[in-house]
Amino acid sequence: MRSSSTSLAAGLMLVLAGLFAAASAQAQSGPLRIEITDGVIEPLPYAAPSFIADNAAAAELAREITRVVASDLSGTGLFREVPASAHISKVSDFNAPVRFADWKAVNAQALITGSVSAQGNQLTVRFRGYDVFAEKELGSGLQFNGTKEGWRRMAHKVADAIYSRITGESGYFDSRVVYVSETGPKNDRRKRLAIMDYDGANVQYLTDSSALVLAPRFSPTGDRVLYTSYESGFPQIHVLDVGRVQRRVLSADQGIMTFAPRFAPDGRTVVYSQTAGGNTDLFTMDIANGSRKRLTSAPSIETAPSFSPDGSQIVFESDRSGSQQLYVMPASGGEARRISFGKGRYGTPVWSPRGDLIAFTKQSKGRFHIGVMRTDGSEERLLTASFLDEGPSWSPNGRVIMFTRETQGANGRALLYSVDILGRNLKPVRTPDGASDPAWSPLQK
Amino acid sequence: MQTGTKISLAGHGVLMGWAVFGGWFSAAPEAVQVQEVSVISAADFERLSQRPAAPVIAPEPAALSEPEQPVEVPQLNTTAETQVETSQPETVQTPAVEVPPETVPTPDPAPEVAPQPPEILDAPESSSIIAALPEPEQLRPAERVAPEPVAAPEPEVAIDDIVQPEVSTDVGAEAEQEAQEETAEEAASDRIVTEANEDEEAELEPAPVVSAPSTSLRPQVRPRRPQAPEQPTEVAEPLDDAESEAQDQASAIEDALAAAIAGGGEVEAPEPSGPPLTSGEKDALRVAVSKCWNVGSLSSDALRTTVEVSVTLSQDGKPDPGSIRMISSTGGSNSAAKQAYEAARRAIIRCGARGFQLPAEKYSQWREVVMTFNPEKMRIK
Numbered sequence: 001m002r003s004s005s006t007s008l009a010a011g012l013m014l015v016l017a018g019l020f021a022a023a024s025a026q027a028q029s030g031p032l033r034i035e036i037t038d039g040v041i042e043p044l045p046y047a048a049p050s051f052i053a054d055n056a057a058a059a060e061l062a063r064e065i066t067r068v069v070a071s072d073l074s075g076t077g078l079f080r081e082v083p084a085s086a087h088i089s090k091v092s093d094f095n096a097p098v099r100f101a102d103w104k105a106v107n108a109q110a111l112i113t114g115s116v117s118a119q120g121n122q123l124t125v126r127f128r129g130y131d132v133f134a135e136k137e138l139g140s141g142l143q144f145n146g147t148k149e150g151w152r153r154m155a156h157k158v159a160d161a162i163y164s165r166i167t168g169e170s171g172y173f174d175s176r177v178v179y180v181s182e183t184g185p186k187n188d189r190r191k192r193l194a195i196m197d198y199d200g201a202n203v204q205y206l207t208d209s210s211a212l213v214l215a216p217r218f219s220p221t222g223d224r225v226l227y228t229s230y231e232s233g234f235p236q237i238h239v240l241d242v243g244r245v246q247r248r249v250l251s252a253d254q255g256i257m258t259f260a261p262r263f264a265p266d267g268r269t270v271v272y273s274q275t276a277g278g279n280t281d282l283f284t285m286d287i288a289n290g291s292r293k294r295l296t297s298a299p300s301i302e303t304a305p306s307f308s309p310d311g312s313q314i315v316f317e318s319d320r321s322g323s324q325q326l327y328v329m330p331a332s333g334g335e336a337r338r339i340s341f342g343k344g345r346y347g348t349p350v351w352s353p354r355g356d357l358i359a360f361t362k363q364s365k366g367r368f369h370i371g372v373m374r375t376d377g378s379e380e381r382l383l384t385a386s387f388l389d390e391g392p393s394w395s396p397n398g399r400v401i402m403f404t405r406e407t408q409g410a411n412g413r414a415l416l417y418s419v420d421i422l423g424r425n426l427k428p429v430r431t432p433d434g435a436s437d438p439a440w441s442p443l444q445k
Numbered sequence: 446m447q448t449g450t451k452i453s454l455a456g457h458g459v460l461m462g463w464a465v466f467g468g469w470f471s472a473a474p475e476a477v478q479v480q481e482v483s484v485i486s487a488a489d490f491e492r493l494s495q496r497p498a499a500p501v502i503a504p505e506p507a508a509l510s511e512p513e514q515p516v517e518v519p520q521l522n523t524t525a526e527t528q529v530e531t532s533q534p535e536t537v538q539t540p541a542v543e544v545p546p547e548t549v550p551t552p553d554p555a556p557e558v559a560p561q562p563p564e565i566l567d568a569p570e571s572s573s574i575i576a577a578l579p580e581p582e583q584l585r586p587a588e589r590v591a592p593e594p595v596a597a598p599e600p601e602v603a604i605d606d607i608v609q610p611e612v613s614t615d616v617g618a619e620a621e622q623e624a625q626e627e628t629a630e631e632a633a634s635d636r637i638v639t640e641a642n643e644d645e646e647a648e649l650e651p652a653p654v655v656s657a658p659s660t661s662l663r664p665q666v667r668p669r670r671p672q673a674p675e676q677p678t679e680v681a682e683p684l685d686d687a688e689s690e691a692q693d694q695a696s697a698i699e700d701a702l703a704a705a706i707a708g709g710g711e712v713e714a715p716e717p718s719g720p721p722l723t724s725g726e727k728d729a730l731r732v733a734v735s736k737c738w739n740v741g742s743l744s745s746d747a748l749r750t751t752v753e754v755s756v757t758l759s760q761d762g763k764p765d766p767g768s769i770r771m772i773s774s775t776g777g778s779n780s781a782a783k784q785a786y787e788a789a790r791r792a793i794i795r796c797g798a799r800g801f802q803l804p805a806e807k808y809s810q811w812r813e814v815v816m817t818f819n820p821e822k823m824r825i826k
Contacts, residue, residue, distance in 0.1 A: 031755065031813030032722060034731050037822045039738030039792070078742040104798070109791055131787065133794040134766065168784030169744035399745075421745070 043080035044166065046073065047108035049091045050084070051127070054117035061148065062116035065125060065155040069112065072159035072173040075199065076400075077425030079166075082108045094126060103132045110138065112162055121147050125154045129162050138165040152201060153444070160443070172395040173198060176441040177402065178216045178225050178242075181205065182414055182434035189434075193227060195242065198395075198440070200430030206245055215391075215437050219263045222441040226250070226261040226270060235259040237272055239287070250285065260303050264331070265311040271295070273303040282316060282333075295333035306351045306358075307331065308375070315339070315349040315358055315375075326360060328375065339377030348391055351375075353442075354398035357421065361390040361403075370403050372421055383423040387412075391436065396443045402429060404436040722803075722810050730801055734816060737796035740788060740823045747784040748824045750777030754789045755815045760808050762800030764793050772815065789818040 048070045053059040073079040089102035094115040103111050114127035124145050129138035142161055144154045153174055160171030181194040181203075190209035193216055196202055207213055211231035218225055225240045232249075237258045240247040250270065251258040261272040270285045282295040282302045296302045300320035307314055308331075315328045321338065324345040329336035340346040344364030351358055355375070362369040362382065368389040371382040388406040395402070399420055405428075406414040414436040416429035429435070722730075740748060757768035769790050774782035793816065803811050 031815045032727070032811045033815045033817070034727055034734075035817040035819055036731055036735050036738060036792075037819045038735045039740045039818075039820070039823050040736065041741040041823065042739050044739060044742040109795070131791070133791050134787070166784070167742050167744045168747050168780050 043074075043078055044109050045080050045082050045107050046110035046112065047082045047087060047103055047106065048073075048112040049087060049089075051114035051116050051125070052091065052094050054115050054124075055119075058116040058118040058123070061118060061123065061151050062114075065116055065151055065158070066114070068152055068155035069114075069127075069159045069162070071199070072156060072171075073162060075427075076163070077420060078163075079110075082106050094128075098130055100130075100132050100135045103130075108132055110162070110166060112158075114158065118148065121149075123148050123151055123154065125151075125158060127158045127161070129165055138162070152197065156197070169399065170397045170443065172397045172400060172440075172443065174444050175396050176222065176444070177393075177416075177429070177438050178206070178218060178441070179416060179431070179435045179438040180213055180216065181431070182436055183209070186410060186412065191436075193225070193240070194431075194435070195225075196431070198429075203432055206240055206242070207247075215260060215439075217262045217439050218441045220265055220267045220442060222444060224263075224267075225439070226263060228259040228261065237261045237270070250287070260305065262306055264307050265309055271305040271307065271314060273305070282314070284331075293333070295329070296336070302327075304348045306349055308351045309353055309355040313351075313375075315351055317347045317349060326358070326377070339373070339375070340380075341377060342380055350392055350394060352394050352398045353396060357398070359392035359394060359401050361392065370401060370419065372401075381423070383419050383421070384417070384426060389417075391438065393438045393440045395440050400425075402438045402440055404438065406436070719807055719809060722807055726804060726807075730803060730811070730814070733796050733801050734792050738788065738792035738818060740820050743784055743788055743820070744781060745824075746777050746781035747788070748820045750781045750785040751775050751817065751819045751821075752782055752785045752789055753815060753817050754786060754793065755813065756793050756797075757813055758797070758801065758803070758811060760805065762797065762803050764797040764801075766790075766794055769793055785818065785820070789816065792818075 128141040156173035163171040193206035216227040326340040327336040
């Protein structure tokens, strides 16, 4: 018995030795191989020395543009600016070679240089981005021409280009947000539509505060806005031309409430909720000819529809199961499948521009959350939690979500917040007054 | 006459003859020894038979009286050996029982300390005393030369209950080995070679030829790929056929000889040679790169992309930026792979700026490194 066990042990050791020898021989036969699975998640340090003013008229704008670019990048939470006081090199010539060692010394991993020239009302902005440690340029330099009034957009475009070259995805800085501006106390709150740059600059009001307005939504091209107005005494859908600030009623049927509109990706169709006879269902409407099509006919409440980016499906909320949950159905109507199964109530679903996620509002245990889940309902992830968070809206690149956060109490007010889809970089969006119901535009052309 | 009767007659005749003539051969009577004795009285007998009284010995040897005066140690310093021990002040209080008697020409060193009991004829009443005397050390736990207790002895080796396999577990050890020639001479010698006569021995005997390897053999590595033969720079002039054939044969023989001498074929020095990196050394490199692998600015698509990046390191552990290249990528688009690769490249360059801490003696093992950057774990953080 002992002899057999000894032989077995000997055999086992021989096999192990053989395997070890084989592994060693294999390891020696080629380059050393290692696998790295742990890294760090930190903002990438970058340096943005003030853009060079090619002439005296551009001096002030050069500084302003540089600050907007840096604010855009740092505001994402993905980048961290190396302060100018730490810079060793001073960029005085846009075309001079970069002394990478000086920027490596301050651990700037990316470098942005630029120049601004102003001729009359015309403005020209040039910039280059560098990967400092690779000592090579990030893509090739770009130049934008515009007017002095549009200097902020030009700065946003520079930031979008840098963001895209480093992260590999498109930016979202040259975009706008339409929202409901709120003033006054809670019991006498006055609401009106407003539009602004994504960072809160250039606020413009699209409507007056004579009538209650709700839930504005951008068209896929960003030139029109759908919203719900109580101008006639009950909710009706309006469409507004942003450029000309002209509006018209989309559905003028007396006694029929229409609300929660949203454009289809083609921009020609609108999906919305309609309440008739005490029942709320989903409909689509052709904007050109006004023809409608019923999508649901259940006795329950179906609302807050949102198209998938390819226009083939619609996600919406319904209480057909007894509680408010999320469902997905074909864009032409038909059988809907439930995708939310967690505890609590789900609402206001919005399909991501990338098509991979659905953002939603969740109410659970007396608190509200903004969350995301896969389009099949899996991998639900709650990004925020507060007394009242609701109404998510996706950034054009699907990386950031803007939503309404309302504070508690009689003096509570609604403000806009943004958070990225990993739950990081939660921060308020600057607005002159209270704000709610944000809708993010696509990137401007 | 029957045989039995004859035997009987002979026997009886011998018996009767012994009875008649036996007395003629008897020895002389022994002389009677007479011893004179003296008669003593009972009192004298009692006095003679009385045993001497045994000395009274304390049952505890430790309680024996110490010498009132310190032993005059210098008087005992008759040898160098004793000087060392007895010159220590601490030994003054110690009885001189440890002094070797042959080096101390003094009277019994312990008469005052441990008087020898007189010869005991009978067993004493207390046998423990006798047993205790041979071990005086145990009876003096307080006063010893060393002020500090010695280290505890090592515990005895306990025999493991678990039967371990025999050491020689090689399969070849159990198989019958073929007879082999001796590869090394016996190390034993009939002479003792010291440093004094080492040179003489070296001159007398030639250095033994040791054929045993001094180090373990390194595993063979993949030879380099044969390179294309270089184009001849000079073109030989054409020769006559016979002369050319003879020259070809001669050169072929020379080549064959050279190949045979060289051991069969030219093999260039292997590139990765020597012992491989240990797992700890690999982990150190992995951790060093991980510290700079920042995926915070990567897109979600790039976070789903695994890239394989190769890099050449210099002997001081610094990466050559020009050598960094992406070998492959999986899980993402080309754009995502590009971003993932650039993040990996930044990690290698940044954390390798001062050189990765790698064993210099194994440089051939880590000169070329392929790093796989897998962000799967980072995606869910």
